[in-house]
Amino acid sequence: xxxxxxxxxxxxxxxxxxxxxxxxxxxxxxxxxxxxxxxxxxxxxxxxxxxxxxxxxxxxxxxxxxxxxxxxxxxxxxxxxxxxxxxxxxxxxxxxxxxxxxxxxxxxxxxxxxxxxxxxxxxxxxxxxxxxxxxxxxxxxxxxxxxxxxxxxxxxxxxxxxxxxxxxxxxxxxxxxxxxxxxxxxxxxxxxxxxxxxxxxxxxxxxxxxxxxxxxxx
Amino acid sequence: xxxxxxxxxxxxxxxxxxxxxxxxxxxxxxxxxxxxxxxxxxxxxxxxxxxxxxxxxxxxxxxxxxxxxxxxxxxxxxxxxxxxxxxxxxxxxxxxxxxxxxxxxxxxxxxxxxxxxxxxxxxxxxxxxxxxxxxxxxxxxxxxxxxxxxxxxxxxxxxxxxxxxxxxxxxxxxxxxxxxxxxxxxxxxxxxxxxxxxxxxxxxxxxxxxxxxxxxxx
Amino acid sequence: xxxxxxxxxxxxxxxxxxxxxxxxxxxxxxxxxxxxxxxxxxxxxxxxxxxxxxxxxxxxxxxxxxxxxxxxxxxxxxxxxxxxxxxxxxxxxxxxxxxxxxxxxxxxxxxxxxxxxxxxxxxxxxxxxxxxxxxxxxxxxxxxxxxxxxxxxxxxxxxxxxxxxxxxxxxxxxxxxxxxxxxxxxxxxxxxxxxxxxxxxxxxxxxxxxxxxxxxxxxxxxxxxxxxxxxxxxxxxxxxxxxxxxxxxxxxxxxxxxxx
Numbered sequence: 126x127x128x129x130x131x132x133x134x135x136x137x138x139x140x141x142x143x144x145x146x147x148x149x150x151x152x153x154x155x156x157x158x159x160x161x162x163x164x165x166x167x168x169x170x171x172x173x174x175x176x177x178x179x180x181x182x183x184x185x186x187x188x189x190x191x192x193x194x195x196x197x198x199x200x201x202x203x204x205x206x207x208x209x210x211x212x213x214x215x216x217x218x219x220x221x222x223x224x225x226x227x228x229x230x231x232x233x234x235x236x237x238x239x240x241x242x243x244x245x246x247x248x249x250x251x252x253x254x255x256x257x258x259x260x261x262x263x264x265x266x267x268x269x270x271x272x273x274x275x276x277x278x279x280x281x282x283x284x285x286x287x288x289x290x291x292x293x294x295x296x297x298x299x300x301x302x303x304x305x306x307x308x309x310x311x312x313x314x315x316x317x318x319x320x321x322x323x324x325x326x327x328x329x330x331x332x333x334x335x336x337x338x339x340x341x342x343x
Numbered sequence: 344x345x346x347x348x349x350x351x352x353x354x355x356x357x358x359x360x361x362x363x364x365x366x367x368x369x370x371x372x373x374x375x376x377x378x379x380x381x382x383x384x385x386x387x388x389x390x391x392x393x394x395x396x397x398x399x400x401x402x403x404x405x406x407x408x409x410x411x412x413x414x415x416x417x418x419x420x421x422x423x424x425x426x427x428x429x430x431x432x433x434x435x436x437x438x439x440x441x442x443x444x445x446x447x448x449x450x451x452x453x454x455x456x457x458x459x460x461x462x463x464x465x466x467x468x469x470x471x472x473x474x475x476x477x478x479x480x481x482x483x484x485x486x487x488x489x490x491x492x493x494x495x496x497x498x499x500x501x502x503x504x505x506x507x508x509x510x511x512x513x514x515x516x517x518x519x520x521x522x523x524x525x526x527x528x529x530x531x532x533x534x535x536x537x538x539x540x541x542x543x544x545x546x547x548x549x550x551x552x553x554x555x556x557x558x559x560x561x
Numbered sequence: 562x563x564x565x566x567x568x569x570x571x572x573x574x575x576x577x578x579x580x581x582x583x584x585x586x587x588x589x590x591x592x593x594x595x596x597x598x599x600x601x602x603x604x605x606x607x608x609x610x611x612x613x614x615x616x617x618x619x620x621x622x623x624x625x626x627x628x629x630x631x632x633x634x635x636x637x638x639x640x641x642x643x644x645x646x647x648x649x650x651x652x653x654x655x656x657x658x659x660x661x662x663x664x665x666x667x668x669x670x671x672x673x674x675x676x677x678x679x680x681x682x683x684x685x686x687x688x689x690x691x692x693x694x695x696x697x698x699x700x701x702x703x704x705x706x707x708x709x710x711x712x713x714x715x716x717x718x719x720x721x722x723x724x725x726x727x728x729x730x731x732x733x734x735x736x737x738x739x740x741x742x743x744x745x746x747x748x749x750x751x752x753x754x755x756x757x758x759x760x761x762x763x764x765x766x767x768x769x770x771x772x773x774x775x776x777x778x779x780x781x782x783x784x785x786x787x788x789x790x791x792x793x794x795x796x797x798x799x800x801x802x803x804x805x806x807x808x809x810x811x812x813x814x815x816x817x818x819x820x821x
Binding site: 158159224225226231295 | 700701702703704715716717718719720722723724726727729730
């Protein structure tokens with residue numbers, strides 16, 4: 126029985142001669158290209174005409190792709206075409222997206238710039254609202270602020286100061302060049318008039334004069 | 344001023360010499376292999392190192408893949424790798440069941456392809472029957488057609504043109520390669536020829552007497 | 562005998578079949594132009610050499626048959642019928658030299674053109690659909706390597722925005738206590754009223770702090786405001802000659818009394 130079936134198989138093989146190896150290579154190439162998953166030899170055999178030898182075709186194909194932009198790779202017990210590792214950088218596309226800083230971030234930044242070195246608690250006091258961790262992290266990540274000296278008060282809180290990157294971005298020579306409240310008012314940026322008698326003091330105190338001595342330590 | 348900037352540019356170019364063409368070909372190969380969608384020359388330029396000439400690299404690559412299991416195809420202003428059509432029999436597994444297009448949709452698509460940019464009224468003129476909303480919607484949804492420029496005629500009707508997806512689907516380099524286009528044009532069958540004596544005004548303003556005149560402007 | 566009857570019956574069957582074919586087909590036609598194109602096939606000639614007159618007659622016959630069979634024909638079929646009837650009469654009559662507009666021949670030529678164009682588009686569509694189709698004959702990359710979009714977000718802010726933000730905070734700061742502290746502010750007007758009301762009852766010299774409103778002496782903020790207002794009010798009243806003020810020494814208590 127088994128002999129007979131073997132005979133029939135033999136006959137089939139000779140009847141339907143396998144395509145030339147070059148053709149087989151093309152087939153393997155197309156299948157590997159179009160498949161979403163790596164393809165097993167067995168599957169290649171099933172899909173290709175009877176008598177094909179995908180394993181051999183793969184050897185040729187692999188050789189053909191040596192040094193090319195893509196390679197024929199064995200992934201587990203299956204085969205796939207993959208980008209050459211040295212060209213991985215092409216698979217990234219850098220898109221630069223410009224976004225406006227959130228109001229919380231810009232306010233926090235402004236306070237740090239005008240009051241540096243300033244602790245988080247002080248920022249919160251000035252803004253009158255808690256400063257989220259994320260806001261500080263964002264500004265640190267942007268390298269517009271950095272940690273300053275620890276304050277010599279109980280708890281030794283860290284302070285924040287603005288960086289050279291900040292100055293560069295805003296085209297400032299130093300944080301001292303930040304316009305004071307008086308300038309802001311003169312520029313019409315303070316649209317609401319403060320209580321008479323309170324502003325002049327504030328201005329003097331709040332100006333960038335105070336606290337900025339530590340700014341350009343390093 | 345312009346001289347100086349030109350000099351700088353020249354210097355930049357020599358400083359960052361483009362990779363050799365063989366390398367550029369590998370890069371283009373890797374990028375095309377990695378993408379299911381056609382990739383525009385512009386995108387290749389953006390992703391490849393400064394000074395590369397992807398258009399030239401593509402010419403080499405296309406030649407290299409001639410007769411292989413996959414082909415390098417031009418699709419509009421983009422390029423893609425696709426399996427060779429004679430190997431379709433291997434791909435039964437990959438075949439996606441396609442939505443059957445109605446006769447109306449197929450005709451409408453052909454009219455848009457051959458007469459583009461074309462208005463809905465013109466499509467209706469050619470088919471001699473109203474184009475249903477659904478037909479246009481279906482073609483838009485398949486991303487085979489898109490809105491083109493508005494026609495500068497009263498009512499400023501929108502026009503339809505075929506997309507890169509259309510070209511990709513039908514393995515066309517450009518709409519100029521539509522089968523029989525030249526003959527149709529020579530026979531005057533792409534002319535928009537209104538019923539004599541009816542709408543001579545329209546005719547003058549309509550501009551493109553022949554289909555496809557505006558097609559490759561941009 | 563039987564023959565003519567048979568023949569008649571045959572004819573009637575053929576007629577009926579034809580009529581049924583018409584019923585079925587009228588739905589299948591995509592408008593009058595499509596119908597005309599189908600009818601034109603019976604002429605078995607190049608569309609360029611088609612007899613529009615013959616075609617018009619065929620069409621009108623079709624419409625008549627449809628009417629006889631009470632098939633509801635869409636309006637555009639009837640419009641076409643009317644136009645073809647007009648065209649037919651124009652084609653049959655000698656041209657009217659005074660008539661305006663296109664000649665019958667021009668109209669006929671245009672119809673022929675429309676038919677030829679529609680036919681051409683159909684053939685083009687067939688050729689198009691027979692091309693190698695993506696997903697049927699050619700295949701795209703099965704696994705598309707995602708291009709990692711390194712989205713580099715750069716945040717921007719202008720100096721103006723920074724300054725505006727700071728100005729916003731500062732002005733808010735200055736206004737907040739004012740608005741909020743209204744309850745803790747004792748105005749000079751209130752102080753004047755209070756002193757005026759009380760001074761008559763006070764005998765001789767009495768300490769200014771005694772004129773502070775009830776309950777304003779404990780909270781430091783309130784005490785400060787009330788003291789300041791009361792002191793200012795006392796100065797005002799002294800200026801107006803309503804009271805006298807005395808203070809034995811710097812930082813010593815201030816006393817007032819009604820001027821007599």
